[in-house]
Amino acid sequence: VSSQYENILLEQPADGVGQITLNRPKALNALSTPLFKELNDALQKFDEDPSVKAIIIAGSEKAFAAGADIKEMKDLTFSKAYSSNFIQLWSTTITNLNKPTIAAVSGYALGGGCELAMMADILYCTSNAKFGQPEIKLGVIPGAGGSQRLIRAIGKAKAMEIILTGKTFSGEEAEQWGLAAKTFPSFEELMKGATGTASIIAGYSMMAVKAAKEVVNQSQELPLSEGIKFERRVFHALFGSQDQKIGMEAFANKTTDIKWSH
Ligand code: HXC
Numbered sequence: 001v002s003s004q005y006e007n008i009l010l011e012q013p014a015d016g017v018g019q020i021t022l023n024r025p026k027a028l029n030a031l032s033t034p035l036f037k038e039l040n041d042a043l044q045k046f047d048e049d050p051s052v053k054a055i056i057i058a059g060s061e062k063a064f065a066a067g068a069d070i071k072e073m074k075d076l077t078f079s080k081a082y083s084s085n086f087i088q089l090w091s092t093t094i095t096n097l098n099k100p101t102i103a104a105v106s107g108y109a110l111g112g113g114c115e116l117a118m119m120a121d122i123l124y125c126t127s128n129a130k131f132g133q134p135e136i137k138l139g140v141i142p143g144a145g146g147s148q149r150l151i152r153a154i155g156k157a158k159a160m161e162i163i164l165t166g167k168t169f170s171g172e173e174a175e176q177w178g179l180a181a182k183t184f185p186s187f188e189e190l191m192k193g194a195t196g197t198a199s200i201i202a203g204y205s206m207m208a209v210k211a212a213k214e215v216v217n218q219s220q221e222l223p224l225s226e227g228i229k230f231e232r233r234v235f236h237a238l239f240g241s242q243d244q245k246i247g248m249e250a251f252a253n254k255t256t257d258i259k260w261s262h
Contacts, residue, residue, distance in 0.1 A: 007035035010042055013195045016202025018052035022059045028066035029059045031090075031112045035069075040093040047097045053202035053209070055097070056194050057120060058104040061187035064129070065113030070138065087143045094119045098210045100201055104194040105129045105171065105180075106187045115144040118153065118179070121213055122197065126190050127183040129171035136166045152220060153179040205243035205260040211235075 009021040020042050022029040029035075039057075046052045059065055068087075076086065090112070094101065103120035109131045117123050117131075125131075133146045141147065142163065151159040154177040162169060174180040184190040201209055215231045222230060238244050242261040250258045 005038045005042065007032070008038050008042055012052070013056070013191075014199045014202070016051070016053040017056060017195055017198040018046040018049065018054070019056040019058060019195075020046070022057070022065055025060060025062075027069065028063035028108060029113070030067060030069040030071075031065050031116065032069040032072050036090055040089070043093050043097060043101075047099050053099060053206055054198035055099055055101045056104055056198055057101060057116070058191065058194070059106065059109075059113075062107040063113070064103070064105040064107060064109040065116060066108045067111030067113050067134070068144070090116070090144050091119055098213075099206075100198075100209060100213050102194050102198055104190050105131070106190055110168070111135055111142070111146070112144050115142060115146045115149065118149040119145065121217070123174070123180045124182050124184065124190060124194050124197070125171035125174055125180045126187060127170065127172045127175075127185060129174065129183075130168045131171070131174055131179070132166065132168035133163050134166040134168075136164060150179070153177070205241075205247060205262055207241045207243050207260075207262040208238060208247075211238060 007022070007024050009023045011019050011021070013019050020039060022035065022039070024030060024032070024035060043055065046055050080086070094116075100122065101120040102122045102124060103117040105117050105123065105125035106129055107126075109117045109125070109129060111132075111134055114131050114133055133142045133150065135141050135143070135146075147159070147163055150162065158177060171180060171183045175183045182193065184193050211234050215234050218230050219227050246258060246260060250256070
């Protein structure tokens with residue numbers, strides 16, 4: 001499958017798990033437009049592929065991604081950026097997938113790399129991963145949601161300091177501050193952990209998984225009372241699914257080998 005792409009690799013490391021590995025090693029996985037087009041295409045295909053139930057986005061041991069491609073952006077003008085709505089394309093596919101995504105971050109996750117990791121549903125990293133929003137050093141600011149998502153994850157105090165100073169923070173700090181769900185001591189452990197979690201998710205009803213992802217993500221958009229109402233409505237809707245009957249009957253009958261319909 002991977003052969004159609006030049007900047008990413010595809011694999012299925014476990015049953016139901018699709019993995020996309022960013023693969024521009026010479027540029028520390030700098031996120032060029034061709035790379036992003038391929039990433040979006042692969043994400044869309046995995047989202048539609050019934051053999052994939054959870055998606056991992058990974059980089060190399062040295063770099064998840066060192067940011068947007070600075071060499072590509074260097075000569076961009078306001079009129080080109082505005083008329084092409086530069087960067088908007090980045091987040092539309094990944095944030096509109098139905099299936100859950102796990103970002104597995106090792107090494108650098110800077111600028112657009114940090115922003116990409118924050119677009120995933122779950123963020124795992126190595127303890128010495130290097131996160132940051134260094135755009136200020138280039139005379140610009142985060143442009144792919146960094147200022148908004150970092151604040152929601154770690155609060156204004158720390159996010160403001162990081163964005164204004166451009167200083168990096170470690171994977172360990174990312175976990176302590178609530179940006180990362182878990183840290184791992186090595187790249188190998190990270191990839192094993194991400195695959196393990198993706199496999200657990202892949203073993204559940206896809207209907208329930210997609211509903212869970214959707215309601216959790218809505219919490220970032222809606223006021224609490226609206227979010228709670230939305231959650232309750234989706235919860236009600238699942239009683240119209242076969243998988244609710246299958247799951248609850250299996251519990252009542254003490255069956256552990258559950259065959260979900262979705
Ligand atoms: C283009 C990049 C790059 C980037 C690294 N490279 N980051 N190319 N865009 N973001 C290239 C280098 O030019 C170099 O190519 C090769 O990758 C290896 O990088 P080195 O700098 O030689 O490696 P090292 O000394 O190990 O330093 C690693 C590093 C440094 C600390 C990560 O590369 C760095 O500071 N990169 C830029 C990080 C950054 O500012 N990111 C934010 C970008 S702005 P050659 O050809 O020389 O070997 C951004 C905006 C987002 O992301 C907003 C909207 C999307």
